[in-house]
Amino acid sequence: MTVVIDGREVPVNGERNLLEVIRKANIDLPTFCYHSELSVYGACRLCLVEVEGRGLVASCSTQPEAGMRVRTSTEEIRQIRRLTVELLLANHDESCPTCPKSGTCKLQDLARRLGLEEIRFKPTLRRAAQDRSSPSLVRDPNRCVLCGDCVRVCDEVQGIGAIDFIHRGSHAAVGPAFGKDLNGVECVLCGQCARVCPTGAITPAQEIPAVWRDLEDPSKTVVAQIAPAVRVALGEAFGLEPGTGLSGQIAAALRVLGFSKVYDTSFAADLTVLEEGAEFVRRATADGPLPQFTSCCPAWVKFAEQYYPDLLPNLSSCRSPQQMFGSLAKAMLPDLLGVRPEDLVVVSIMPCTAKKFEARREEFATGGVPHVDHVLTTQELARMMEQMGIRLTEMAPESFDMPLGFKTGAGVIFGASGGVTEAVLRYAAEKLGGAAVEEVAFPEVRGDAGLREATVNVGGRRLKLAVAHGLKQARQIAELVRAGRCEYDLVEVMACPGGCVGGAGQPIPGDFDAVRQRAHGLYETDRGLQFRKSQDNPQLAACYETTLGEVGGEKAHCLLHTHYQSRKRIADEDITLMAGPGAEKVKVRVCVGTGCYLRGSQDLLHGLIRRIGELGLSDRVDVQATFCFEQCDRGPSVAVGDQVLERCSLDTVQEALVSLVT
Amino acid sequence: MSAVTAPSSAPTMVRKFEKVCAILDQHGRDPAKLIPILQEVQEEYRYLPEQVLTFVATSLGLPPARVYGVATFYAHFALKPKGKHVIRLCDGTACHVKQSIPILEAIRARLGLTETMDTTPDMLFTVETVSCLGACGLAPVVVVDEDVHGQMTPESAVALVDAIVEAEGSR
Numbered sequence: 001m002t003v004v005i006d007g008r009e010v011p012v013n014g015e016r017n018l019l020e021v022i023r024k025a026n027i028d029l030p031t032f033c034y035h036s037e038l039s040v041y042g043a044c045r046l047c048l049v050e051v052e053g054r055g056l057v058a059s060c061s062t063q064p065e066a067g068m069r070v071r072t073s074t075e076e077i078r079q080i081r082r083l084t085v086e087l088l089l090a091n092h093d094e095s096c097p098t099c100p101k102s103g104t105c106k107l108q109d110l111a112r113r114l115g116l117e118e119i120r121f122k123p124t125l126r127r128a129a130q131d132r133s134s135p136s137l138v139r140d141p142n143r144c145v146l147c148g149d150c151v152r153v154c155d156e157v158q159g160i161g162a163i164d165f166i167h168r169g170s171h172a173a174v175g176p177a178f179g180k181d182l183n184g185v186e187c188v189l190c191g192q193c194a195r196v197c198p199t200g201a202i203t204p205a206q207e208i209p210a211v212w213r214d215l216e217d218p219s220k221t222v223v224a225q226i227a228p229a230v231r232v233a234l235g236e237a238f239g240l241e242p243g244t245g246l247s248g249q250i251a252a253a254l255r256v257l258g259f260s261k262v263y264d265t266s267f268a269a270d271l272t273v274l275e276e277g278a279e280f281v282r283r284a285t286a287d288g289p290l291p292q293f294t295s296c297c298p299a300w301v302k303f304a305e306q307y308y309p310d311l312l313p314n315l316s317s318c319r320s321p322q323q324m325f326g327s328l329a330k331a332m333l334p335d336l337l338g339v340r341p342e343d344l345v346v347v348s349i350m351p352c353t354a355k356k357f358e359a360r361r362e363e364f365a366t367g368g369v370p371h372v373d374h375v376l377t378t379q380e381l382a383r384m385m386e387q388m389g390i391r392l393t394e395m396a397p398e399s400f401d402m403p404l405g406f407k408t409g410a411g412v413i414f415g416a417s418g419g420v421t422e423a424v425l426r427y428a429a430e431k432l433g434g435a436a437v438e439e440v441a442f443p444e445v446r447g448d449a450g451l452r453e454a455t456v457n458v459g460g461r462r463l464k465l466a467v468a469h470g471l472k473q474a475r476q477i478a479e480l481v482r483a484g485r486c487e488y489d490l491v492e493v494m495a496c497p498g499g500c501v502g503g504a505g506q507p508i509p510g511d512f513d514a515v516r517q518r519a520h521g522l523y524e525t526d527r528g529l530q531f532r533k534s535q536d537n538p539q540l541a542a543c544y545e546t547t548l549g550e551v552g553g554e555k556a557h558c559l560l561h562t563h564y565q566s567r568k569r570i571a572d573e574d575i576t577l578m579a580g581p582g583a584e585k586v587k588v589r590v591c592v593g594t595g596c597y598l599r600g601s602q603d604l605l606h607g608l609i610r611r612i613g614e615l616g617l618s619d620r621v622d623v624q625a626t627f628c629f630e631q632c633d634r635g636p637s638v639a640v641g642d643q644v645l646e647r648c649s650l651d652t653v654q655e656a657l658v659s660l661v662t
Numbered sequence: 663m664s665a666v667t668a669p670s671s672a673p674t675m676v677r678k679f680e681k682v683c684a685i686l687d688q689h690g691r692d693p694a695k696l697i698p699i700l701q702e703v704q705e706e707y708r709y710l711p712e713q714v715l716t717f718v719a720t721s722l723g724l725p726p727a728r729v730y731g732v733a734t735f736y737a738h739f740a741l742k743p744k745g746k747h748v749i750r751l752c753d754g755t756a757c758h759v760k761q762s763i764p765i766l767e768a769i770r771a772r773l774g775l776t777e778t779m780d781t782t783p784d785m786l787f788t789v790e791t792v793s794c795l796g797a798c799g800l801a802p803v804v805v806v807d808e809d810v811h812g813q814m815t816p817e818s819a820v821a822l823v824d825a826i827v828e829a830e831g832s833r
Contacts, residue, residue, distance in 0.1 A: 597721065
C-alpha cells in the first residue's frame with residue numbers, strides 16, 4: 001500500500017497512523033501530544049494535514065489508506081498552526097530565557113519554526129504557584145500547554161496516575177489530587193513526565209549552585225561518582241550521537257570543574273552484584289523468599305513501599321549502587337585521601353531524578369550527614385560544563401581514580417534494562433556452578449519488550465528470570481507474586497523505559513531509538529573491557545579486604561544493605577467518624593483500604609462503633625477510618641492509640657481499647 | 663443571623679460513612695460507575711469531602727487524581743460544603759437581558775457574599791449562578807433549593823431571603 005504525500009508516493013509498512021508515515025517521508029510534522037509509546041490523544045491539532053476529499057484531519061488519529069493524497073503544508077494549514085501556537089503563547093509564561101527548558105522547549109522551537117513575530121491576543125494567564133515540594137521535580141503550571149503527555153505517561157507507562165487533568169475550560173490544569181503538591185501524593189519521582197513534557201511545565205529539580213559552592217570551598221574535598229548511563233548520553237548535549245561513550249572526556253572535564261577525584265558508580269554496581277548475588281544464592285539455596293526483586297531503582301522501591309508493602313521482604317536488601325558508593329566513600333575516603341570526614345563531599349551524577357529523592361532518605365545518612373551530598377542529573381552536568389565553557393568533545397581523555405573508579409563490564413551494563421540481571425547471572429553462574437565460567441553474555445535477557453522472561457541454566461540449575469521496565473509491567477509481576485502464581489526466581493525492575501539509559505535526568509531523547517543506542521553503547525563498552533564479571537574486579541577484592549570484610553558479612557551488611565518502610569500513598573486523609581467531647585480521648589483508626597476491606601474491616605468498623613456505644617465509651621473515643629497502614633497482608637489493621645494491631649477482630653480491638661481507657 | 667447548623671454529630675458521621683460503603687457496594691465497586699457513585703455520595707454529604715473522595719478512589723482502585731479530575735470537571739459536584747439553602751440565579755441570555763445581575767448583586771449584598779465567597783460563614787446560604795434553567799419565559803429566574811421563582815426583581819429576591827432567615831431564626 002502506498003499513499004501520496006506532498007506529491008511523492010510513500011509506501012506504508014504497518015505504521016500506526018498517517019503521522020508516522022509522513023514522518024517516515026522525512027516531513028517532521030510538529031506535535032505536542034504525540035508520543036509513539038503512549039495512546040493517541042489528538043488534542044494539540046498541530047499535525048493537521050489536508051487529505052484530498054476529506055479536508056483537514058489530525059494525522060495522528062487518521063489511518064493511512066491506499067491511494068490517500070495528503071498535503072502537509074498549505075496556506076490554510078500554516079495559518080492554523082500559527083494560530084494554535086499563538087493562542088498557546090497568549091496563555092503562557094513567556095519568560096523563556098530564564099526557563100529551565102529554554103533551548104530544548106518544543107513550544108519555543110515551534111514559534112521559531114513557524115516564524116511567529118507577535119502575539120495578537122490579550123494575555124490570559126492566571127499565575128499559579130510553582131510546586132517545588134519534591135527533591136526531584138519542579139512543576140510550573142504557568143508553562144503547561146495541556147497536551148496531557150505527562151498524565152498519560154504516568155498512567156499508561158508507570159501505572160500510577162499521580163497527576164491528572166483537573167477543572168475544565170479556561171480553568172483546566174494538570175496536577176495532583178486535591179491541589180496537593182507532588183510530595184504529598186503517590187508520585188514515585190521517576191520523572192518520566194518531565195521527559196515527555198514539551199515545555200518547562202515539569203522539569204528535573206536542579207542543585208547546581210550548591211555544587212559550585214562546595215567545589216569552590218577550599219576546605220572541602222569534592223569527589224564525583226558517575227553512573228554508567230551518563231557516559232553514553234552526555235554527548236547528546238554537545239551534538240554527538242546517542243550511545244557515544246565519553247568516560248575519558250568526562251573524567252577530564254570533571255577535574256577541570258574542580259572535582260578532586262573522579263570515581264565510577266559502576267564500581268559500586270560491581271559491589272552490588274556481589275552482595276545481591278550472594279543474597280540471591282542464599283535465598284535460592286536456603287529459605288527464600290523468592291522471587292528476589294532488584295532494589296537499584298529508587299522509583300521502584302518507593303512504588304513497592306506504597307503499593308506492595310507485603311512484598312518488601314522480596315526486595316533485595318542491597319542499597320542501590322549510588323548509596324553503596326556513598327556509604328563506602330564516607331567510610332573509606334577520609335583515611336585514604338587524608339581529609340576530615342566532615343570535609344568530604346560526595347556528588348553523584350545520575351541519569352535519574354528519583355536518585356535525588358533516594359539520597360535524601362533518612363536511612364542513607366549517618367548522624368544527619370547524608371552519604372551522598374548532592375545529586376546532579378546528566379542534564380545538570382552538561383549545564384555546568386556549558387556554564388564554564390568546557391568543550392567536552394575536545395578534551396583529552398583521562399582515566400578514573402583508583403580504587404573506586406575501577407569497574408568491570410558487568411558494572412557498566414547496569415545502566416540498561418536487563419543489565420542488572422545479566423551482571424548477577426555472570427556472578428551466579430560461577431557461584432552456583434562452582435567453577436569458572438568463560439561465557440559472559442546472556443542475550444536472553446536483553447531486548448526492548450517491557451516484560452521479558454528467560455530461563456537460564458546456570459551451574460545445573462534452571463533459573464526463571466523476569467525483566468521489567470516501566471512500573472506498569474512491574475505491577476503485573478507483583479500481582480502474580482501476591483497471588484502466589486509467580487514462578488520467577490529473580491525479577492529486575494527499572495522504572496524508566498529502557499532502564500537508566502532512558503532516565504528522566506538524561507538529555508531529552510528524540511525517540512526511543514536514542515535510548516536503544518545508549519544501551520548499545522553500554523554493551524559495546526562492556527565488550528571492550530578487560531574484566532567483565534564483577535567477581536573479577538581486583539579493586540573490589542582489595543576493598544573487601546581492607547574495609548568490608550566478607551561478602552554478605554556483618555560489616556558489608558552495615559554499609560551496603562538497608563531496610564524498607566511501608567509508605568502512605570496520600571497524606572492526611574483520615575475520615576473522622578466519631579469524635580467524643582471528653583478531654584482525654586483515645587484515637588481508634590480502622591483501616592478501610594482495599595486489603596483490609598477484603599479482610600472484613602468494614603464490618604469490623606460498624607461493629608466497633610456499635611460496641612463503643614454499648615460500652616458507654618462514646619465520649620472517650622475518637623474513631624477514624626483511615627487507609628492505609630500499608631501492611632495489607634496482615635489486615636484488618638486497627639490503630640488503638642499508638643499501637644497498631646494486626647489481624648484484628650472486634651474482641652481484640654475492644655480489649656486494647658478498654659485497657660487504654662480504664 | 664445565628665449559627666444554626668451544628669457540626670455533624672457522631673451518629674450522623676457514622677451513618678453517612680456507612681451509606682458511602684453501601685453506595686460503593688451497590689455499584690459493585692466498579693470504577694466505570696464513578697459518576698453515579700459520586701452523585702449519590704454527594705446527596706449524603708451535600709458536597710464531596712476530600713477524605714471521602716480519597717476513600718472512594720481507593721475503594722474503586724482508581725488514582726485519587728483521576729477522581730478529583732472528574733469531580734472538578736462537572737459543575738454539579740461541589741468540593742466545598744454548601745449552605746443549608748442554595749440560591750441559584752439564572753444568568754442565561756434571557757435572564758441576563760431581563761436584568762438578572764442587579765438581582766444577584768442585591769442577594770449578595772443582603773448576605774455579605776462576593777463572587778469568590780459564595781457561602782455564608784454560618785453555612786445557611788450558598789449563592790450560585792447557572793447558565794440556563796430552560797425557564798426563559800419566567801425570566802429572570804431564581805431557584806431557592808427546589809423552588810422556582812419567576813419574574814424576580816432585586817426587591818422580591820431579597821424578600822425571599824428575608825423569609826428564610828426569619829423562618830430559620832424562629833426555630
